[in-house]
Amino acid sequence: MDELAAEIVDRLRSVRSLSWLRAIDAADLDAPVGEEPDADVVVTPYRWLLDRVGDGVKLTQAGYLPPTVVKAAMTELGWAEDWYGKNNREDVTLPVLELRESAQRFGLVRKYRGQLVPTRIGRTLADDPAGLWWHLAGVLPDALSEPQRHAGVLYLITVAAGLAENDVMLAEGMTILGWTERGTYQELSPTAAFGAARDTWAVFRRLGLVPRTRRLEDGLPTRAARRLARAALLGREQRTVEATPAPRRRASESALQLRVSLRDTGVWRRLVVPSSLTLRELHAVLQTAIGWEDYHLHVFDVDSVLYGDVEEIEGQPLGDEATFTLAQAADAVREFVYEYDFGDSWHHDIVIEQAMPSVRTGTPHLVDGAGACPPEDCGGTGGFEHLLEVLADPSDEEHAEMLEWVGGSYDPGAFDIDSVNVALELYDRHTRQRRLRSS
Structure with a gap:
């Protein structure tokens, strides 16, 4: 090329x-x-x-x-x-x-x-x-x-x-x-x-x-x-x-099943992901699985050590999310937190439910979930709750403005597992699988 x-x-x-x-x-x-x-x-x-x-x-x-x-x-x-x-x-x-x-x-x-x-x-x-x-x-x-x-x-x-x-x-x-x-x-x-x-x-x-x-x-x-x-x-x-040749999958790679819950919203996802994922790669998987647009900073809190795209946080030890793997996290804890957008402070509670012998085709994939991702910059859980109340009430004086802000429609129950898995496969094939092939 x-x-x-x-x-x-x-x-x-x-x-x-x-x-x-x-x-x-x-x-x-x-x-x-x-x-x-x-x-x-x-x-x-x-x-x-x-x-x-x-x-x-x-x-x-x-x-x-x-x-x-x-x-x-x-x-x-x-x-x-x-x-x-x-x-x-x-x-x-x-x-x-x-x-x-x-x-x-x-x-x-x-x-x-x-x-x-x-x-x-x-x-x-x-x-x-x-x-x-x-x-x-x-x-x-x-x-x-x-x-x-x-x-x-x-x-x-x-x-x-x-x-x-x-x-x-x-x-x-x-x-x-x-x-x-x-x-x-x-x-x-x-x-x-x-x-x-x-x-x-x-x-x-x-x-x-x-x-x-x-x-x-x-x-x-x-x-x-x-x-x-x-x-x-x-x-x-x-x-x-x-x-x-297309990147080859490593179907035999060990995997972990995760349950990711967006705190105080009812939005959750259950994923099977390779245990070799770095936290930086897991960040991309979570963005796709939940439905975020990756507009803001993020951080993982694993056993009181922070990993993310931040340079320093006073009084907190920082690790390297580009090298620290999910397998290492699983050795230390069974639950950890992923925070996205330090303004709206979306906290995702991640539970490692079980270890698995393989990740099927080698691609991270969803097996279950519920709820649509909140709109970016809607004000965190409080702003999201207010948004849903306004959208559900056509007589509310903010209804027309809020409806226009979300693009004309927003279904809080919308969740299409098949389309999300297509997106996860696409991202994985162009990123992690190419890294694995070249390593």
């Missing part, structure tokens, strides 16, 4: 984002890249430009393509109906301007003594559609800065996965990678995230692989778009590499 893409995929796998884990699965990044059977069609705009440039095209005094070439491009490439104006001035005809400028960035043409001329690689690829296709894959994402490169890789993953355009998902990915709004350090907005990925998206639009108008209901990337995105992510050298 391309080095940057590999780093970004590893980072996405290291956090609890089920949407990105599903996208990585759908992108099939462990399989080799196949040849593009319609390369001559896909690369048509760049072949047209190379053919029209020939040995050189004289530019206007301002450095733009002459009106006759601009008009021919719009007509012959089928872009005229989607653009306004006379389509004869490059500076106001964005499709042609972007085609020419991107061809320069991609090393296919260059300006020389008032002319646009092909580069050596441009001459070579002018009559080699497959080679030109691989060249385009090799220069993607189309980016001049680090945030544009990161956003471009994220966009390529969504295209390879066959997903419709999703600026919110892009923004989530950029936040995971550590990018924030300039000067405010707030989470990147969906608009800003797409802005960073725009030039990469524009290449696919230019090639006719995604809708020319954004946010169409049926605006899924074509198969050709998915192939090009996968080639960009994996690189040409991966064409003949055998697919990486």
